[in-house]
Amino acid sequence: MKISVVKNILEANDRIAQDNRALFDEKDLTVINLMSSPGAGKTTLLEKTIDALKEDVRIGVIEGDIQSSQDAERIAHKGIPVVQINTGGACHLDGNMIRATFHEFDFDALDLLVVENVGNLVCPAEFKVGEDFKVMILSVTEGDDKPSKYPLMFHESKVLLINKIDLLPYVDCSIDIIRTEALKINPHLTLFEISCKTGEGLESWYTWLKDKVRKRRPAFIAKE
């Protein structure tokens, strides 16, 4: 009984996510669903990525938080369109919540939409929002046992950004173990080792992301 309720909720969400996806396709919009534990660095990565790409790529952001609008305010400082969703307790974003923001955006004027999910390494991985792909961040401060303990997130993600590598000298965490264990769960995972603080490794991520946007909308990014 309980299981069937959960299954129905997930199936209903998948249908709404498909509808969202159809609209994004029509608009040639690249959409990423950005996920991590609380405090792994989603908003900081987003700020850096906006700074690096905004001359070439028109970016919009949906900020998901249980409560507060601090993250949306940080993004708004970058002068790009941003909508805050407050879930009011819910531990993840779903297709309907994303859909409810559509009237706030002019999708014809965007190339990339980033959905920053609620900080949670579990539930967001179960709910599609209509994204092209999921991107997850793992901070080295969380430890190298996370892939084997939270496998779904690693399984569902296309990209794993291993963040805060500047802290490696001070924590007990092996990047090799993270890599090995994560690739065991998902051999197709693209990995980047980054530090949003020092900037190390970020250029490769920017290049990769711009390339994805360019593939969908080759006419737009003509500057390079």
Add this chain to the structure above:
Amino acid sequence: MKISVVKNILEANDRIAQDNRALFDEKDLTVINLMSSPGAGKTTLLEKTIDALKEDVRIGVIEGDIQSSQDAERIAHKGIPVVQINTGGACHLDGNMIRATFHEFDFDALDLLVVENVGNLVCPAEFKVGEDFKVMILSVTEGDDKPSKYPLMFHESKVLLINKIDLLPYVDCSIDIIRTEALKINPHLTLFEISCKTGEGLESWYTWLKDKVRKRRPAFIAKE
């Protein structure tokens, strides 16, 4: 409709948690529900606490993880009773899961039962398991905006352990902001600043916890 389903689940869980609580009371057992984001240091804190208290306090542990038994194995090395619950996807422990472990323990031979919840700063706060009180850990690497972004966990907890203070020189995080914001949400919160790595601050936590166990079972801890 959706809200009523969630409400029924929570109410059903509250009833089971009350039944658990009644049994723990009968056995004069102190029970804590330990919660945090992934990688904030729950298992390490538990290892340290067991080492420090085990001469005086008979401790049992329930380990909650989505998958894997790494944490239970770490605790088993301490030579105390431990049971691993694998939730198989679920993002929190509930009263029923705890109840299902009861036949594995001899509660007459325990003074303190620690339930280590799934690493998640959101959902576990909603589900009682029959604990005397909730203890949460926040790592300074997660940032000082967490109380205002994840208020329920701070609201429900009796104790906040601010961990990894040895990393303060390397991260942008103000302990003062954490204190102020957390106490705004929950003025009754007891705070400890700790480093499981260096041991700083842990003595106060041990003393506080032993005192709680002693109150319930004064006859047992006679050594001091």
